[in-house]
Amino acid sequence: MxxxxxxxxxxxxxxxxxxxxxxxxxxxxxxxxxxxxxxxxxxxxxxxxxxxxxxxNKISDVYGWLGTVATFGFLFNYVLVTIATPIYLHKEKQLKIKDIIVSLVTFGILLIPIIGSIYPVPSYPYNLFPFIFLGWLAIGAIWFTVQKSKNPNLIANIQSDVNGINEQFKMDIKSSKVV
Known part of the structure; x- marks a missing residue:
């Protein structure tokens, strides 16, 4: 769910x-x-x-296959957040050395399941799942690039939404401290 x-x-x-x-x-x-x-x-x-x-196919196999591909998505997102967090904190002028350390340690920990999922090379069909995931990422990147070429304001519009959410989040944080 x-x-x-x-x-x-x-x-x-x-x-x-x-x-x-x-x-x-x-x-x-x-x-x-x-x-x-x-x-x-x-x-x-x-x-x-x-x-x-x-x-x-057995239900247990299907569950394992789909769960494995989904896990690559989770790990990819966690890596992106680990990279983006210090960048965001730097832009907000709130970056501390401990934030960089936490991000680096987290990145290192995330490498454990990522590397363990591809080396040693798993047996079939699990050896295909990293490529399936990368294929989906490539399809998504190509699709996004095409959409961006059709709408030159796409990134600016997304950035505007993100900034609006960020400002709302900051207001929510401030109002919760007042109470």
């Missing part, structure tokens, strides 16, 4: 910026939730294992 929720919110966000069809950015009229993106992600998350199981 957590993966579906995160995936739906990412799909919702990229729909808002028209990186994918904007209909996935529609919200439920009453609940104001990203209902369309939740439905699309739920359908995808249901169909993939159903298709794999329909080809006579």
């Amino acid at each position: 957590a993966c579906a929720n995160a995936g739906a919110r990412v799909l919702f966000s990229i729909g808002r910026h028209r990186i994918v069809n904007s209909s996935v950015a529609n919200v439920h009229h009453g609940n104001k939730t990203p209902a369309v993106s939740i439905s699309v992600i739920s359908l995808i998350f249901s169909l993939i294992p159903i298709i794999l199981i329909a080809f006579n």
Whole structure:
């Protein structure tokens, strides 16, 4: 459920910026939730294992395969956050040496499962999963590049949204300290 929720919110966000069809950015009229993106992600998350199981694969194998590919996504995101955090703190003039140390240690710890997933080379089909993940990343990068060429303001619009969220976060933090 957590993966579906995160995936739906990412799909919702990229729909808002028209990186994918904007209909996935529609919200439920009453609940104001990203209902369309939740439905699309739920359908995808249901169909993939159903298709794999329909080809006579064991449920436990399908679970392991999909979980492994998803784990590469989590690890990739954690690495990006580990790199981005000191950069963000530097821009906010709040970077401390301990933040750099924590980021470096965290990066090192993240290398353990990353390297362990590719060396020694795992048996089939697990040896293919890093390439499948990298393929999805490449497809996403190409798609984003194409969308960016169609909309030269795309990055500026995303940055504006991120800045707005950042300002809201700062206001929420300040208001919680007042109480």
